[in-house]
Amino acid sequence: MESTGAKAPAGHGLAGSSDSRIGPGTAPEPSQPRTYHQPGVLRVLQSREEVKHFYDKIAKAYDLLAEHSEGPVRQAGLEMLNARPGEHVLEIGFGTGHCLSELARSVGPSGKVLGIDLSEKMGEVSAERLRRENLEDRVELACGDALHLPYVSQTLDVVFMSFTLELFDTPEIPLVLDECRRVLKTAGRIVVIGMSRAQPDSLMTEVFEWTHRHFPNYLDCRPILVRQALEDAGFQIGDAKTMKMWIQVEIVCGMKPSKNG
Numbered sequence: 001m002e003s004t005g006a007k008a009p010a011g012h013g014l015a016g017s018s019d020s021r022i023g024p025g026t027a028p029e030p031s032q033p034r035t036y037h038q039p040g041v042l043r044v045l046q047s048r049e050e051v052k053h054f055y056d057k058i059a060k061a062y063d064l065l066a067e068h069s070e071g072p073v074r075q076a077g078l079e080m081l082n083a084r085p086g087e088h089v090l091e092i093g094f095g096t097g098h099c100l101s102e103l104a105r106s107v108g109p110s111g112k113v114l115g116i117d118l119s120e121k122m123g124e125v126s127a128e129r130l131r132r133e134n135l136e137d138r139v140e141l142a143c144g145d146a147l148h149l150p151y152v153s154q155t156l157d158v159v160f161m162s163f164t165l166e167l168f169d170t171p172e173i174p175l176v177l178d179e180c181r182r183v184l185k186t187a188g189r190i191v192v193i194g195m196s197r198a199q200p201d202s203l204m205t206e207v208f209e210w211t212h213r214h215f216p217n218y219l220d221c222r223p224i225l226v227r228q229a230l231e232d233a234g235f236q237i238g239d240a241k242t243m244k245m246w247i248q249v250e251i252v253c254g255m256k257p258s259k260n261g
């Protein structure tokens with residue numbers, strides 16, 4: 001696990017700072033793999049190496065390919081998240097860093113934004129954006145796999161994930177969300193934006209799934225059931241909406257309940 005940004009302040013959420021259960025620079029073992037199934041949702045067959053290689057390759061062109069369609073949806077997700085001054089926020093799969101800089105502005109100088117992404121090249125593009133916008137002091141970037149978050153349990157107010165959960169194979173989805181729950185404080189919020197299979201009959205969903213099946217190297221993700229995934233992971237759903245990109249997208253906000261909640 002590499003850190004590509006400035007060091008987090010002492011006592012912050014990076015593993016090794018204050019929680020003796022997690023050693024420096026290491027992440028906890030994920031929970032035991034379990035069987036998880038979402039009806040109709042396709043599996044993801046690509047290895048981590050293939051995914052990393054793909055995003056490294058397209059990092060510099062990603063905005064050209066995706067910004068026009070994904071930008072407005074991400075904005076709606078950030079509005080639902082409503083990050084506040086002083087909060088500590090984690091973005092998983094930050095890509096070219098548009099949301100990192102928005103989040104850094106929202107949390108202000110007293111807050112902190114952490115970001116983790118599998119792709120080193122995405123990290124470089126994001127770091128450059130943060131430098132340009134003079135926000136690098138508020139953001140700590142790490143290169144790694146979201147299945148093993150290198151952050152201390154129960155230290156974060158907010159987790160944000162946009163167009164990333166659908167890259168994980170179905171049995172991995174609850175493992176990633178377990179990690180999100182672990183790092184969130186009680187009553188912490190999570191917002192997930194993801195391509196949705198809630199309306200499986202749409203033509204675009206069918207075309208997308210056909211392409212994913214036949215050309216998995218070009219289309220590594222597929223529509224999933226976002227709200228269902230968050231509910232199954234034990235989050236209390238607060239707000240949820242669907243938006244139309246060229247495919248249906250779900251934006252869902254969940255809250256980590258107290259142990260008794």
Ligand SMILES: C[S@@+](CC[C@H](N)C(=O)[O-])C[C@H]1O[C@@H](n2cnc3c(N)ncnc32)[C@H](O)[C@@H]1O
Nearest residue numbers: 055093094095117118119122145146162163164
């Ligand atoms: C489709 S892009 C979305 C980027 C950004 N969130 C956005 O909305 O523009 C998915 C991002 O997730 C990252 N990613 C893929 N698998 C990951 C993993 N296992 N752990 C962390 N990041 C991952 C990719 O490198 C890529 O930057």
